[in-house]
Structure formats: structure tokens, C-alpha cells
Amino acid sequence: MTHAIEPGAADAAGRSLGPAPALAKPTITPAPDSGVARGAAQAAAGDARSTPLPAGKTVLEADEIGRALTRVTHEILERTNGGQDVVLLGIPTRGVPLARRLAARLTQVEGRASAVGSLDITMYRDDLRLRPARALGHTSVPATGIDDKIVVLVDDVLYSGRTVRAALDALSDLGRPRAVQLAVLVDRGHRELPIRADYVGKNLPSSKREVVWVLLTETDGQDAVVLSTEASR
């Protein structure tokens, strides 16, 4: 599987406490080598590959994703005093193009350049020891740094919250932002940590048995959010 590794699914495997839930089964965990595949996909950055639409229910079409991002952009502007001091940091893989799209919209609305970068969280994950070592994503912080800025973390799907926890740890090693906020395209629930998003493209009540696929033009050749049951993979 080389695509749509939805961070929540990966996180599901990260739980080591409690009764081994029948739901956090390996079937919704990406193949062990998926980390490598992620890296490979990034190495070929810019080369938008076409991923076939996974079977399942399309919950967001391309234009709906566009509208959701536009709404999130305006919410960010409202809550950050016109986007001043905002640094958008996308979490690889699919958080990065989302952050860039939000940045482009912020620039469009406010007419000034907005800072955007990426934040790889691989080295901070709590489930590293459960799988072979993964390839790293790219971290790039805008030249202005993040000290005393309002950092908006951007990811595609919010699920267990473990990715965001790792991102907060990674952030604290890079500097001391004035505030950290979280923007996600899809919030599918099932949090395992006390974390919530500040900006949500779409709330998507889902079962843990289901898989949320986020496809983006930059990485998959098309825009769509698909909800599928594991059986249909």
C-alpha cells in the first residue's frame, strides 16, 4: 500500500495499554514497509502520482475540500487577528500540501505572504518500537522561526491524537511558539489523548473498523476523502 496512510490508523497500533482491543487490529494498520513507501513518495516530490479511488463512500468531493479549506482559512484569520505571526506547519505526508493550500488562501485573502513549512514527527512517535524503523519525512521551518509565533499544525485526519502529541513534542525542540493551534481536514473521533482541533474541515463520525482515505492532487493525483470499511481494501 503506497498511499493514504491515515495517521490515525497508524496510531491505532500505538496503544500498548488496556485490553488489546479487537478493533485495533493489524488490518487497519498500514503494511510494515509503508513508512518506506511514504519516504519514497516524498522523494519523488512534485511528481503527482495517480492513486485509484479506494472503494467506499466518498464523503468529500474535490470542490467540497476546497470550500472546507476556504472556511478554515477565514476561521484562522478571525482567530489570529488577520493571520499575523501565523506559521503553518504541515505534518507529512498529506498535511504538507494542505498547509501550502491554506497558506495560499491566506495570502489571497490578506494580500501578504504567509509562512509555511513542514514538521516531521517520526522521531517523536510513541509506536516506533512496534514496527521496523521508518523513513523520515522532511522538516522545514520558515526562516523566521517559530519563536513567539502562532503555529498552526496542519494534518489531514485527526484520530487518536497521538500524531499531534508527537508534533507538540517535536515543536518544543524547535522553539517556543506563543500559541499552537491545530487544523485538520477531517476529524473522525476516537481520541486516545486529551487533544482537540481548533479548525476542522469536516467532522466525520466513523467506526474504528472504517478507514478514512484522504487523497490530494499533490500526492495522489486527485482530491477526495473516502470512507471505506476494512473489508473493501
Place this chain on the structure above:
Amino acid sequence: MKRHLISAADLSRDDALLILDTAEELSLVADRPIRKLPTLRGRTVVNLFYEDSTRTRISFEAAAKRLSADVINFSAKGSSVAKGESLKDTALTLEAMGADAVVIRHQASGAPYRLAGWVRGSVVNAGDGTHEHPTQALLDAFTMRRRLGRLDGLRVVIVGDVLHSRVARSNVLLLRTLGADVTLVAPPTLLPVAISSWPCEVSYDFAATLPKADVVMMLRVQAERMNAAYFPTVREYSRRYGLDAGRLALLPDHAIVMHPGPMNRGVEIAAEVADSARSTIVEQVANGVSVRMAVLYLLLGGADLAATAVPATVVPATVVPATAVPATAVPARTTAPTSTTTEVSR
């Protein structure tokens, strides 16, 4: 990737590129306010050094510490090895202390391979006799890729004491895997007997190889390993196989000069060449930390492979056998480094 890193031949092209890409990412950590990652917290890395080393030991130590691993340094001097303890007994002691990785440098070719059969953790070869030094080859490849942008099709000339050089052996194997073309230049006496089986070209004419070279890597004359007169005088060696300003001028403009260190200025490399802008010698040291971080992360960062790994029982997958110098396994009872006295030709 395999559980151990003993030979550059253990690495497939994908493994090698994964290490280089990971190192590229990890090199950015050096520019951050907090130069540390929590990834190997709670893991123990033992540096087991039976031979002297400056760069490699410090580099491995820095790499492990930047990944938050606990580091135990062990050098043969001042330990029970001086009392006659064998490598195996030392290994079992380390095992009992719960080492997750053992970084070993040993004067006997094959020592890391033997060690891998005795300990549960990962073994990283930091130089064994005249056999291999895979992390040096990786950092050399990393430096070449950074400076020249690619490895595929690169023409690399390695000059000097190939016979005693573990760096040359590892570099030939790794660079071949990565698609570069290697030419070895050395006096006939300083080439291994089985050189024809190595995946590279051989030349005795240094100057003729220079105009086409993208990289020139100079090797130190390892006087401490020499047990015979391999060349008449140091001056003659230097004149025929040393890199001076005149030879440097024969190189294309983009070409770089490398040296794994330690250098003998005035012997294999002239001081003005070592200090020139084309020399990457200091850069190689800095890159060493990033590459070793990548190796430690990829060996230790993921799931514990020990549970599933098949114990290494067969011969190591080395393409080039360590010839010329006894490439035997470690003697069962290793006494303090018996440095075979050398008849140095100086």
C-alpha cells in the same frame, strides 16, 4: 535492512539510499537550538574499541547521544582485555549489561562478524583489521552526493595503501552498489592479491586518471600494519602517488578531494591540497555524525528484530575477501593488541 552492519556488501541499493536520505534529514538536527531527538531513549549503545580511534569513536558517541541513547565507552586499554580477557567473554559481559547495539573496532578482520553471533543486539562494524569500515564508506558517499548532487555514474579514484585499507574495500563495494565507477591507484605492492575480483578498475598511473575524475580519495599509508618494505622510500611514494598542487590542477573544476583521516601531510597529500576549498576532509567528519545517527536509528529505532532474526551462522556476505593479510576470525583468546611489529620503510 539487516540487523547488523558488518560489511558494505550487506547493504542493498535501497538500504544504502535509505541511510543517505535519513542522514540528510538528520543532518538538519545539527542546526537546531536543541540538537537532540528522543528516539533512542532507554537504549544502550556500547562503543567497543580495541584499536585507537579519534573520529570514529567520537562520531559514534555523538550520534548515539543526539538520539538520546545511553552510551558506554569501552577501550581495550585499561580494561580486563589487558588482563587477557577474550572477545567472547567481553561480549558476554556486555550482553549481560543489556547492550542494544555494539559498535566495534578491532584489529582482527572478522571480529564484528564473530561478535554478531554472540550478542543479541545489533553489531556495527567501526573498522575491523584490513577488512571493512562500512560507516566510513557511507559518510563518503553522503559527502559526494552532497557536493556533487549524485552518485550514479560518478568517477571516483581511490589512491594509496589499498592493501591495508578497510576504507577502500568498503568504498569500492558501496560505490559500486550505488552506481559509481571506482578506479584504484596504488603501487603494485600495495594492492591485494585478489584485486582482479573487485568490482573496480586498477591503474598505476595516477596523473592519467585525474582529468576524468569527479572525486579523488587519498588513503593514508598504514605504516603500523606494514610488515615488509612495500615501497623504497616515503619520498618516492609521495612523488608517484601523493596529491600535490600540480596534480590537483589536472582535476576538472568540479572535482573534490577526500581523505578518511588521519592524514599524513606531505606523504599522501600535500598540506596546500588538504587545506584547499576542494578538500572535503572536515566536512566528512561532520557528515559522519549524521550518517551514524541514521545507521543507529535504522538499526535500533524500530521494532526489536532480534526476536525474529535468524542467527547469523553462514559466511558473511562479503564479495571481496580480505586477502593478503590474515583475515582469520578472532583468536579465541585475544590478548592485548599484539601489534605485529612493523618494518616501516621510512
